[in-house]
Amino acid sequence: MTRRPRILVINPNSNEAVTEGLRQAVKPLSYAEGPEIVCTTLAEGPFGIETQEHVDSLAIPLRRKIEATNDADAFVIACYSDPGIHVAREGTSRPVFGIAESGVLTALARAERFGVIAIKSRSIPRHLRYLRQMALMDRLAGERALEMSVAETATGDKTLERMIEIGRQLRDLDGAGAIVMGCAGMARHRKPLEEALGIPVIDPTQAAVTMAIGTIAVG
Incomplete structure (x- = not known):
């Protein structure tokens, strides 16, 4: 029996609510003949990745996680800062996708200029x-912050309302033709945000997993 290919999506923070949001976000990309998509949490990661220190501290744990995983055909690092991506790529011959890189490249295929919704200004x-x-x-229309934590974007009741407000500013004031959600914790808000704004909204984890599926499909 042929082994089904597997894509491992790694949430580098230790917030299980974010990981569950990732599972829900990638469900539409699962199909019977396609790769198995597995979402996991990096237990040693910070609860939210919100500083450069957080980002830098994850490079080696992510590299070790990837090196120790023998049953994955592709990896996705599900944090918008793409922590440790270059170090991780050195540790495996299998493809490693960062959601920021994938999300932006997908936005470029949908619009001339894109905007990004960040969690905080310091990001x-x-x-x-x-x-x-x-x-x-030169393709960035602008980036604006919600001024919320990663945990709030994943579970907060007011998150979508705030994202719509910021999205409209990026669209109307900055000229963005597409929006990239700048945090994996925003995953559950993609569809209602796109409906409210009337322009493409890119969930970067979906973008990265889509690229991984395509890469596996063509061998």
Whole structure:
């Protein structure tokens, strides 16, 4: 019997509510003939990844997690800062996708300029450094923050309302033709946010898993 390919989606923070949100987000991408998509939590990670220190501290734990996983055909690092992605790629011959990189590249296929909804203002300089590394600053319409924690974006009652407000600012004031949700914890809000804004809204984890599925499909 042929083994079914497996994609391992790693939540680098230790918040199980975020991991459950990831499971719900990738459900539409599961089908009988396709890869098994498994979401897991990095237990040693911080409860929310909100600082550069958090990001830097995850590189080696993620590398070890990936090196120790022998039954996955592709990996997704499900944090919008793509922590440890280059170190992780050095540790395996299998593809490793970061959700920030995947989310932005998907947005570029949907609109000339994209906007990003961040969790907090202090996340924005970190995200901009990454976009400069990818030479994509000229396609960025803007990035605006919810000023909420990762935990609040995953479970808060007011999160969608705030995301719609920020999304409208990115669309109307900054000229964004597509929106990237800048945190894995926002996953459950993608569809209602897109309906409210009337422009494409990219869940970066869905984007990364979609790329992983395509990569596995073509061998």
